[in-house]
Amino acid sequence: MPNPKNKVNLSSVPDLKNATDDEIVQILASKGYTQNFSLIDVRLMLGFASVIVAAAAAGYDYYVGFEKAKPFTAIGVSLYFVLNLAFTAWIMYVEKGTFYQGHKDGKKISVSSSAKKYSPIYNLTVTETTTSSKSSKAAKPFNEFFDSTGYIVRSPLEKWIDGLISSVVQEDDSSAKAKKNS
Amino acid sequence: MLPQLSGANLRQSLTQALNFCLVLTTTFMFWKGLSVVTNSPSPIVVVLSGSMEPAFQRGDILFLWNREARVKVGDIVVYNVKGRDIPIVHRVVRNHVSSKKQLLLTKGDNNAMDDLDLYAHRQYYLDREQEVIGSVKAYVPWIGYVTILLSENLWAKYMLLAGMGFLAVLQRD
Numbered sequence: 292m293p294n295p296k297n298k299v300n301l302s303s304v305p306d307l308k309n310a311t312d313d314e315i316v317q318i319l320a321s322k323g324y325t326q327n328f329s330l331i332d333v334r335l336m337l338g339f340a341s342v343i344v345a346a347a348a349a350g351y352d353y354y355v356g357f358e359k360a361k362p363f364t365a366i367g368v369s370l371y372f373v374l375n376l377a378f379t380a381w382i383m384y385v386e387k388g389t390f391y392q393g394h395k396d397g398k399k400i401s402v403s404s405s406a407k408k409y410s411p412i413y414n415l416t417v418t419e420t421t422t423s424s425k426s427s428k429a430a431k432p433f434n435e436f437f438d439s440t441g442y443i444v445r446s447p448l449e450k451w452i453d454g455l456i457s458s459v460v461q462e463d464d465s466s467a468k469a470k471k472n473s
Numbered sequence: 474m475l476p477q478l479s480g481a482n483l484r485q486s487l488t489q490a491l492n493f494c495l496v497l498t499t500t501f502m503f504w505k506g507l508s509v510v511t512n513s514p515s516p517i518v519v520v521l522s523g524s525m526e527p528a529f530q531r532g533d534i535l536f537l538w539n540r541e542a543r544v545k546v547g548d549i550v551v552y553n554v555k556g557r558d559i560p561i562v563h564r565v566v567r568n569h570v571s572s573k574k575q576l577l578l579t580k581g582d583n584n585a586m587d588d589l590d591l592y593a594h595r596q597y598y599l600d601r602e603q604e605v606i607g608s609v610k611a612y613v614p615w616i617g618y619v620t621i622l623l624s625e626n627l628w629a630k631y632m633l634l635a636g637m638g639f640l641a642v643l644q645r646d
Contacts, residue, residue, distance in 0.1 A: 316481055331484050338491040345498035348505065357514035368506040375499065 298441040307433045308406040311413055312390045314436075314443050315402060315452055324393040324400075334381055341374035388416075397421065398460045402452075406433075417452065419459040427455045489642050496641045513539035513607035518551055518560055519617030524581030525549070525562055532618030535562065537607025543575050544568075544601060549609040550579065555593050560606065563588055575601040 299310045320326065348367025352360040388403040399420045406413050411432045418426035429451070436448040507516045520533040528549070529535070537551055544550055546568055551560045566587060567578035576598035580587035589597065599605060623630045 320481075326481060328480065328484060331488070335484065335487055335491060338495060342491070342494045342498050345502055349501060352505070357508070361509060361512075364505055365509045368502050368509060371498070371502045372506075375495075 297443070299437065299443065301433075301437065301439075301441050304406050304409060304411070307437065308404060308413060310443055311433070311436065311448065312404055314445060314448060315404075315415075316391050318445065318449050318452060319391060319393055319402075322395070324395045327392040327394065327399070330386055330389060330392055334378065334386065337374060337378040337381055341371050341378060344371045344374060392420075394421075400456060400460065415452070415455065417455040417459055419461075423459075423461070425459045427458045429455060493638055493641045496637065511538050511540070511607065513537045515551075515560065515606055518562065519620050520562055521559070521621065522581075524583050525564070526583045528582055529562065529612065530614065532615050532621060534613045534617040535609045536611040536613075538610045539605070539607035541608060543570060544577070544605065544608050550577070550605050551607050551609065552579065552599055552604045553606060554591060555596070555604065561588070561591065562609070569598065577601055577605070 297310075300306045316326070344367055348360075348364050348371070351367075352364050354360075357364075388405045389401055390404060391400075391402040393400060401418045401420050403416045403418075404414060411434065412430050413433050414428070414430045416426055416428045418424060431451065436444050436451075438444055504516075508514060510516075516537050516539075518535050518537065520529045520531055520535065523531055535551065544565055546565050549562060549564050551562050553560050561579075563579040563581045563584075565577050566580045569576040577600075578587055578589070578598055592599065623633065
């Protein structure tokens, strides 16, 4: 059943981190969480805005020639680097490793991760963002949820994130009872 | 659940497409920025012929500056003859200057004759403002030979671009 396309290069920390992030997104979707894309959308909009500026400057310069287009090219170049700076600042200071935001039963959570270069440890943080902004940070080496051939194994990862979520999300009595009965 | 996942998948594809585009646009914008700063439509050129030997060899990379209102006799300039695409790198050997414009005669160091035959029909001088795209201020020997190979083998250029794009898409960090 494992799809050969999903095989991860066990020697590449970025590949391992990205595969784990993707798997967690799928786990949360299967648990009924609805993903909130606003963080990703702002990043995409900033990035594509700068691409459009570059394309417009390129097109105008190609069309009317260097001399005529010069003032607009200068504006385009400055605008491009401002947008690019904003794009980078967004990723570094606002997103800060957050790869999932979502909600379920009125509770919102934010999940971020990091992995240091050449380090086999995956750092995971789950933050409750509706009210308390309580966050739970944990670290596990990648080998606890990857098998030796490079495929990710869902169950230990799922158990781990379940634990982290329940430690930050205060469930009120009615939903806890409903869960016990189902 | 399925519509949710395809929203995430769409954004993942968009993110990868964006990363690919940003490689191209950032490179291009640096080039255009350099162009604006130096006031030259092509601030970096590759020497294509041996007409300036021993000063410059085929494959040398030249860095141009085009903000001098008047160039001096003895400077090496790059110019495009009206209507032709290929830039020529030669030395200024004679000039006529007035407050309105500067007319130049150029010659390759390694050529027996001056550039009169290279100019357009009935054109006897180059106009510094109209045809000169910069004077050479610095150079790096040899490295431009790769671009000569690329322009003479069309498929090599496409292979290089395809390879760069492919790598950018594969690396997701």
